[in-house]
Amino acid sequence: MLSFVVDAKDKNCSARAGTIKTTHGIIETPIFMPVGTVGSVKTLTPDELYEIGATIILGNTYHLHLRPGDDIVAHFGGLHRFMNWKRNILTDSGGFQVFSLADLNKITEDGVEFKSHIDGSKHFFSPEISMEIQKKLGSDIVMAFDECVPYPSEKSYVAKSLERTTRWAKRCKEYSLDYHQSLFGIVQGGVFKDLRKISADQLIDLDFPGYAIGGLSVGEEIPLMYEIAEYTAQLLPEEKPRYLMGVGTPEDILNGISFGIDMFDCVMPTRNARNALLFTSEGRLSIKRADLAKSDDPIDKNCDCYTCRNFSRGYLRHLYKAGEILAMRLNTIHNLHFYISLVKSARNAIINGNFEAFKNDMLLKLNQGGN
Numbered sequence: 001m002l003s004f005v006v007d008a009k010d011k012n013c014s015a016r017a018g019t020i021k022t023t024h025g026i027i028e029t030p031i032f033m034p035v036g037t038v039g040s041v042k043t044l045t046p047d048e049l050y051e052i053g054a055t056i057i058l059g060n061t062y063h064l065h066l067r068p069g070d071d072i073v074a075h076f077g078g079l080h081r082f083m084n085w086k087r088n089i090l091t092d093s094g095g096f097q098v099f100s101l102a103d104l105n106k107i108t109e110d111g112v113e114f115k116s117h118i119d120g121s122k123h124f125f126s127p128e129i130s131m132e133i134q135k136k137l138g139s140d141i142v143m144a145f146d147e148c149v150p151y152p153s154e155k156s157y158v159a160k161s162l163e164r165t166t167r168w169a170k171r172c173k174e175y176s177l178d179y180h181q182s183l184f185g186i187v188q189g190g191v192f193k194d195l196r197k198i199s200a201d202q203l204i205d206l207d208f209p210g211y212a213i214g215g216l217s218v219g220e221e222i223p224l225m226y227e228i229a230e231y232t233a234q235l236l237p238e239e240k241p242r243y244l245m246g247v248g249t250p251e252d253i254l255n256g257i258s259f260g261i262d263m264f265d266c267v268m269p270t271r272n273a274r275n276a277l278l279f280t281s282e283g284r285l286s287i288k289r290a291d292l293a294k295s296d297d298p299i300d301k302n303c304d305c306y307t308c309r310n311f312s313r314g315y316l317r318h319l320y321k322a323g324e325i326l327a328m329r330l331n332t333i334h335n336l337h338f339y340i341s342l343v344k345s346a347r348n349a350i351i352n353g354n355f356e357a358f359k360n361d362m363l364l365k366l367n368q369g370g371n
């Protein structure tokens with residue numbers, strides 16, 4: 001089971017620093033969770049992730065069920081053993097992927113029929129099946145099986161869908177999970193505040209150890225995402241962790257922290273790294289740029305990651321242009337270190353009582369072109 005304490009709160013906004021404890025170690029929040037969809041954070045080893053300071057990574061029910069299969073992962077003793085990761089794992093429930101990746105066949109009260117995006121084979125997910133898969137994976141934090149409605153959606157559809165998502169959440173809760181696992185409810189309701197309130201209240205009545213804000217970062221405009229994320233975060237119990245799914249850029253995360261959100265995940269740092277797009281304390285940097293060919297500078301002079309301590313921009317540009325796999329690895333180390341250091345610095349600023357100044361200073365730096 002998971003415990004959570006709030007260690008410090010900001011006086012001027014809803015930001016807070018907290019500590020989550022599970023059987024796989026401590027997670028200091030605000031936290032950024034690297035995405036390891038099919039049992040690997042792309043291009044990195046677990047030791048490299050430990051060195052960067054990652055304390056929790058994401059796995060995915062949909063992907064691991066399709067390949068290699070949750071039975072195979074269970075055969076190896078669960079996902080921690082299979083991928084030799086000794087810290088925390090949060091698994092998404094498959095809800096989002098079934099609706100966004102799979103060839104969706106039918107949604108009924110019982111569950112969802114879909115065809116695999118890999119080989120077209122037919123599958124069926126229900127709340128119980130999602131829980132059974134996550135139990136076999138042995139993740140520390142399990143997400144309820146939900147429907148992430150697309151954006152935009154008719155309000156009448158969103159209203160009906162959130163009711164079913166609550167019924168599904170109840171079925172997830174009634175399923176007995178492995179003793180060390182904790183189940184989070186996922187708030188839906190689209191971009192409608194009244195529906196968000198209904199969804200949040202229904203899930204709070206079911207009493208989960210933590211809550212996620214779903215249905216966002218699905219293509220809606222950023223100001224709208226902020227408005228709904230901030231409103232929804234404030235509906236959720238202060239003494240439980242709040243997780244904003246699929247978010248986001250460094251700016252989104254700093255704003256999300258000011259809304260009182262504790263947990264974030266996004267493919268951006270890893271995906272952008274593989275496309276030579278790097279985050280720095282002086283704005284974004286495309287390492288492909290021709291003018292960097294002879295630059296002996298590190299990616300970021302304020303960064304102490306392995307990549308910045310050992311390699312020049314010129315060398316990293318060369319590796320990328322040559323299609324070397326090492327380019328993706330070194331870029332990923334830097335981008336993930338940037339994200340994890342950002343939330344660590346945010347946590348320290350909250351504890352020291354100067355989060356607002358920290359956030360405003362970072363937002364200015366992040367949007368400079370000065371590279």
Ligand SMILES: CC1(C)O[C@H]2[C@@H](O1)[C@@]1(COC(C)(C)O1)O[C@@H]2CNc1nc2cc3nc(N)[nH]c(=O)c3cc2[nH]1
Nearest residue numbers: 092093095096146148214215216217218219245246267
């Ligand atoms: C599919 C992939 C890799 O996941 C990223 C990224 O593409 C992409 C695709 O388009 C953008 C928006 C740019 O980001 O959306 C993903 C990030 N947004 C997001 N992840 C979510 C996961 C979720 N899981 C559950 N169970 N329920 C949810 O409501 C939910 C909502 C979510 N919103």
Ligand SMILES: [Zn+2]
Nearest residue numbers: 303305308334
């Ligand atoms: Zn670096």
